[in-house]
Amino acid sequence: xxxxxxxxxxxxxxxxxxxxxxxxxxxxxxxxxxxxxxxxxxxxxxxxxxxxxxxxxxxxxxxxxxxxxxxxxxxxxxxxxxxxxxxxxxxxxxxxxxxxxxxxxxxxxxxxxxxxxxxxxxxxxxxxxxxxxxxxxxxxxxxxxxxxxxxxxxxxxxxxxxxxxxxxxxxxxxxxxxxxxxxxxxxxxxxxxxxxxxxxxxxxxxxxxxxxxxxxxxxxxxxxxxxxxxxxxxxxxxxxxxxxxxxxxxxxxxxxxxxxxxxxxxxxxxxxxxxxxxxxxxxxxxxxxxxxxxxxxxxxxxxxxxxxxxxxxxxxxxxxxxxxxxxxxxxxxxxxxxxxxxxxxxxxxxxxxxxxxxxxxxxxxxxxxxxxxxxxxxxxxxxxxxxxxxxxxxxxxxxxxxxxxxxxxxxxxxxxxxxxxxxxxxxxxxxxxxxxxxxxxxxxxxxxxx
Amino acid sequence: xxxxxxxxxxxxxxxxxxxxxxxxxxxxxxxxxxxxxxxxxxxxxxxxxxxxxxxxxxxxxxxxxxxxxxxxxxxxxxxxxxxxxxxxxxxxxxxxxxxxxxxxxxxxxxxxxxxxxxxxxxxxxxxxxxxxxxxxxxxxxxxxxxxxxxxxxxxxxxxxxxxxxxxxxxxxxxxxxxxxxxxxxxxxxxxxxxxxxxxxxxxxxxxxxxxxxxxxxxxxxxxxxxxxxxxxxxxxxxxxxxxxxxxxxxxxxxxxxxxxxxxxxxxxxxxxxxxxxxxxxxxxxxxxxxxxxxxxxxxxxxxxxxxxxxxxxxxxxxxxxxxxxxxxxxxxxxxxxxxxxxxxxxxxxxxxxxxxxxxxxxxxxxxxxxxxxxxxxxxxxxxxxxxxxxxxxxxxxxxxxxxxxxxxxxxxxxxxxxxxxxxxxxxxxxxxxxxxxxxxxxxxxxxxxx
Numbered sequence: 001x002x003x004x005x006x007x008x009x010x011x012x013x014x015x016x017x018x019x020x021x022x023x024x025x026x027x028x029x030x031x032x033x034x035x036x037x038x039x040x041x042x043x044x045x046x047x048x049x050x051x052x053x054x055x056x057x058x059x060x061x062x063x064x065x066x067x068x069x070x071x072x073x074x075x076x077x078x079x080x081x082x083x084x085x086x087x088x089x090x091x092x093x094x095x096x097x098x099x100x101x102x103x104x105x106x107x108x109x110x111x112x113x114x115x116x117x118x119x120x121x122x123x124x125x126x127x128x129x130x131x132x133x134x135x136x137x138x139x140x141x142x143x144x145x146x147x148x149x150x151x152x153x154x155x156x157x158x159x160x161x162x163x164x165x166x167x168x169x170x171x172x173x174x175x176x177x178x179x180x181x182x183x184x185x186x187x188x189x190x191x192x193x194x195x196x197x198x199x200x201x202x203x204x205x206x207x208x209x210x211x212x213x214x215x216x217x218x219x220x221x222x223x224x225x226x227x228x229x230x231x232x233x234x235x236x237x238x239x240x241x242x243x244x245x246x247x248x249x250x251x252x253x254x255x256x257x258x259x260x261x262x263x264x265x266x267x268x269x270x271x272x273x274x275x276x277x278x279x280x281x282x283x284x285x286x287x288x289x290x291x292x293x294x295x296x297x298x299x300x301x302x303x304x305x306x307x308x309x310x311x312x313x314x315x316x317x318x319x320x321x322x323x324x325x326x327x328x329x330x331x332x333x334x335x336x337x338x339x340x341x342x343x344x345x346x347x348x349x350x351x352x353x354x355x356x357x358x359x360x361x362x363x364x365x366x367x368x369x370x371x372x373x374x375x376x377x378x379x380x381x382x383x384x385x386x387x388x389x390x391x392x393x394x395x396x397x398x399x400x401x402x403x404x405x406x407x408x409x410x411x412x413x414x415x416x417x418x419x420x421x422x423x424x425x426x427x428x429x430x431x432x433x434x435x436x437x438x439x440x441x442x443x444x445x446x447x448x449x450x
Numbered sequence: 451x452x453x454x455x456x457x458x459x460x461x462x463x464x465x466x467x468x469x470x471x472x473x474x475x476x477x478x479x480x481x482x483x484x485x486x487x488x489x490x491x492x493x494x495x496x497x498x499x500x501x502x503x504x505x506x507x508x509x510x511x512x513x514x515x516x517x518x519x520x521x522x523x524x525x526x527x528x529x530x531x532x533x534x535x536x537x538x539x540x541x542x543x544x545x546x547x548x549x550x551x552x553x554x555x556x557x558x559x560x561x562x563x564x565x566x567x568x569x570x571x572x573x574x575x576x577x578x579x580x581x582x583x584x585x586x587x588x589x590x591x592x593x594x595x596x597x598x599x600x601x602x603x604x605x606x607x608x609x610x611x612x613x614x615x616x617x618x619x620x621x622x623x624x625x626x627x628x629x630x631x632x633x634x635x636x637x638x639x640x641x642x643x644x645x646x647x648x649x650x651x652x653x654x655x656x657x658x659x660x661x662x663x664x665x666x667x668x669x670x671x672x673x674x675x676x677x678x679x680x681x682x683x684x685x686x687x688x689x690x691x692x693x694x695x696x697x698x699x700x701x702x703x704x705x706x707x708x709x710x711x712x713x714x715x716x717x718x719x720x721x722x723x724x725x726x727x728x729x730x731x732x733x734x735x736x737x738x739x740x741x742x743x744x745x746x747x748x749x750x751x752x753x754x755x756x757x758x759x760x761x762x763x764x765x766x767x768x769x770x771x772x773x774x775x776x777x778x779x780x781x782x783x784x785x786x787x788x789x790x791x792x793x794x795x796x797x798x799x800x801x802x803x804x805x806x807x808x809x810x811x812x813x814x815x816x817x818x819x820x821x822x823x824x825x826x827x828x829x830x831x832x833x834x835x836x837x838x839x840x841x842x843x844x845x846x847x848x849x850x851x852x853x854x855x856x857x858x859x860x861x862x863x864x865x866x867x868x869x870x871x872x873x874x875x876x877x878x879x880x881x882x883x884x885x886x887x888x889x890x891x892x893x894x895x896x897x898x899x900x
C-alpha cells in the first residue's frame with residue numbers, strides 16, 4: 001500500500017491499457033513526482049472511432065494506429081509491452097504473463113472492452129467484430145475477397161451467390177459498418193469488375209432490440225433508419241440471431257444467406273476487471289464510486305469502458321472515447337494531487353458533448369450537447385463527425401494525411417488501402433471446386449478462416 | 451492455336467502474373483485488337499524493390515502495393531484474381547484452381563520467383579524471406595517484437611538475449627535487410643527503450659559464396675563491405691548454414707544464436723514454368739529463345755524472373771524489375787504486331803541501365819551503365835537509387851507520399867509504420883515463463899510462428 005512506502009521514494013503508478021483513458025492518464029501525470037509504467041499487450045494505440053474506415057479500405061491501418069512508445073515520450077513514464085494476468089490488491093502487485101510482478105502504489109486499470117458472443121465463442125471466427133487493427137484488417141480482407149470470389153465464380157461458372165452482407169447488431173458499430181459496406185460497393189469498387197455488379201450488394205442489419213442506435217434520441221434513430229434505407233441498407237429490429245454458420249445465419253427457423261457476416265452486437269468488459277476481485281456488473285465492468293475507485297480500494301482507479309460509472313441522471317456513462325479520456329485525466333489529476341499531499345474532492349462527472357455515428361459518406365446522426373444542443377442529421381452531422389474526429393487525431397503525426405486520404409477517397413471514390421493480405425479463403429466458400437462457390441450447407445472444415 | 455480461331459474474332463491474350471512484366475505487357479497491349487485477361491493470385495501489385503522498407507517499418511504496406519484492378523483500367527483488359535494450376539499447351543488452355551479453364555491464343559507467363567530453402571522447407575517459418583507484402587509484414591513483426599521481448603525480459607529478469615540478427619545470404623536482399631535493421635536499431639528506435647540499448651544490436655550476414663553482391667563488380671563489392679562494416683554489420687563469406695532452428699542457426703558444428711533469422715539466400719522460379727512441360731533450368735526458370743518463346747511455342751512468352759534469358763555477353767539476364775518490364779513490353783509489342791499481320795523480327799535484348807543496392811540510410815552501391823558509366827558508392831549511389839525508385843513508382847498514386855514518408859523517417863528518425871500486428875510470439879522464445887526468454891535449446895512447439 002502507498003502507506004508502506006518509505007518517505008521520499010517516488011510513488012509508482014501502474015497504468016494498464018494504452019487506449020484513450022490510459023494515454024490521457026499518463027499525459028496528465030507528465031509533471032507529477034511519480035514513476036509511471038504503462039503496460040499494454042500491443043505496441044500501438046488504436047484510434048478506435050476510425051477503425052471501421054480501415055475495415056472498409058478507406059484508411060490504411062498505420063494512419064489510425066501509432067506505437068505507444070512514440071506517443072508517450074516523457075521522463076517519468078516507461079512503456080512495457082506485456083500482458084497483465086492477475087492482481088494481488090492486498091500487496092499492490094500485478095502479475096505479468098511471464099510470471100514477473102509489478103508493484104504499484106496507484107493502479108489505473110483501463111483495459112477497455114471486447115466482443116461478447118453471448119456464450120457462442122465459436123461464432124467469433126465466422127462473424128468478426130471490430131475492436132483492433134487485426135479485426136479491421138480481417139474484415140477488410142473478407143469484404144474485398146467476397147467480391148473477388150464472386151467475380152471469379154461468375155467468370156468461371158456464370159453464376160455467383162447473392163452478395164448479402166449480414167451485420168449482427170444495430171449499434172453504432174453495426175450502423176457504421178453497414179453504411180461503409182454500402183459505400184464501398186456502390187461507390188468505390190462498382191467499376192472494378194466485369195462480371196458482377198457490386199452495387200447490387202445487399203447489406204442487412206439484424207438488431208435484437210426494438211430499434212437501432214438504442215442510445216440515441218428517437219428522432220435521430222428514425223433519421224438514421226431513413227438514411228440507411230436511402231443507402232439501400234435493410235434493417236430488421238427485434239430479430240435475434242440464433243445461429244451463425246459458414247455462409248449463413250439463422251433467425252429461429254429462418255435461414256439468411258450471407259457472404260460475409262460481421263458482429264456489432266455485444267460487448268463485454270475486459271476480463272481484468274474480474275481479476276481484481278471486486279464487484280462487477282453483468283458485462284464484467286467494475287462498479288466504481290464517484291471517484292472511479294472500486295469499493296475499498298482508494299489506490300485503484302478504473303477508467304474507460306471497464307468502469308461501470310453513472311452519469312448525473314443515473315444513466316451509465318457510455319463506452320466511447322470521450323468519457324474514457326475524461327476518466328483518464330481525472331485519475332491522473334487525483335494521483336497528482338495526492339502525491340502533493342492534497343486530495344481530489346470533486347467527484348468524476350462525465351461532461352457529455354454528445355454522440356455521433358456515421359452512416360457512410362456524408363450521412364450521419366449527431367446528438368450534440370455542447371457547445372450547443374442540437375440533433376443533426378445527414379451532411380451536417382457527418383461534417384461535424386468528421387471535424388471532431390480529425391481534431392481528436394491531434395498527436396497523431398498523420399492527422400493531415402488521414403484527412404487527405406479521406407477527402408481523396410470520398411471525393412474521387414479511389415482506393416484507400418484496398419489490400420487483401422494473409423489467408424485467401426473465406427468461411428462458407430468451397431475453395432476445392434469451382435473457384436469459391438458458396439456452400440449451401442455448413443462445412444466444419446471451413447469454420448475457421450485461419 | 452491462333453490459327454484455329456475463326457477470322458474476325460479478337461485474339462485472346464492470357465497474362466499470368468501481375469508483377470512488373472505482366473503489368474507492362476498489359477499496358478503495351480492497351481490499344482491492340484485483342485482481349486486480355488490478367489490473372490494474379492493476389493489482388494495487388496507489389497513494388498518489390500521497396501519491400502524491405504516495409505519490412506523495416508519505414509514505409510506502410512499500402513504505399514508500395516496497389517490493387518491491380520486500380521492500375522489496369524483499359525477497355526480490352528479484364529483482371530481476374532485467381533490461381534493458375536496447369537496448362538494444356540496443345541489446346542492452348544490454362545486450368546484455374548477451381549477447375550475452370552481459360553483458352554488463350556497468346557500466353558504471357560510472368561509469375562516470377564519465390565524463395566528456395568535448398569530442400570529445407572521446414573526453415574521457411576524460422577527464416578522468412580522477402581517476396582510479398584505478407585513476408586514484409588511478418589519480418590517487421592519479428593524484428594520489432596524481438597526488441598519488445600528483450601525490453602520485457604530485461605525489465606522483468608535483468609537480462610536479455612544478445613540481440614543478434616542473422617541474415618542468411620549476402621545478395622541484394624540480404625544486404626538491404628542488414629543495412630535497414632542496422633538503421634532501425636541505431637537510428638529509429640534507439641531512444642524508445644529504457645532497459646535495452648537497441649544500438650548494441652548485432653547484424654550478421656552469412657554468405658555461402660566467396661563474396662557479397664556476387665553480381666556486382668569487385669570494387670563495388672568491396673565498397674559495400676566497407677559500408678556494411680561502417681554500419682557495424684558483420685559479414686562472413688564462404689559460410690554455409692547447415693541448420694536453422696528456433697533461436698539459432700548452425701554452421702557445421704558452430705552454433706550462432708539469433709533472435710531473428712531472415713532468408714536472403716536462394717530463389718527459385720515459380721512452379722508454373724515446369725507445368726508448361728517445356729525445358730527449364732535448375733532453378734525452374736524456362737529456357738527461352740531470343741524472342742522469349744519456350745522451344746516450339748511461338749504463342750507463349752515467358753517474362754521476368756521466370757525466363758532464363760541470356761544477355762548479349764552470354765550472361766543470364768538478372769532477376770530484377772528492369773528486365774522484367776522490358777520483357778513485358780517486348781511480349782506486348784510482339785503480339786500487337788502479330789495481330790496486325792506483322793512480325794517482330796528484332797530479338798529481345800536487355801537494355802541494362804545498371805544495378806543498385808542500398809545499404810541503409812545514405813549508403814548504397816550503384817553500377818551505373820546508362821546514361822553514363824559509373825561505379826557509385828555511399829551517398830551518391832543512395833541518392834541515385836532513391837531517385838530511380840521514386841521515379842518508377844509512377845502510376846502509384848502515392849509516389850509523393852512515399853517520398854514524404856521516407857524523407858520524414860530518414861531525416862527525423864520518426865516511426866514510419868511501426869505496428870506489430872497478428873501473432874505476438876516468436877519462434878525460439880519461450881512465452882510460457884519469464885516474459886519471452888530466448889530458449890537455448892530448440893523447442894519443437896515454437897518452430898511454427900503461426
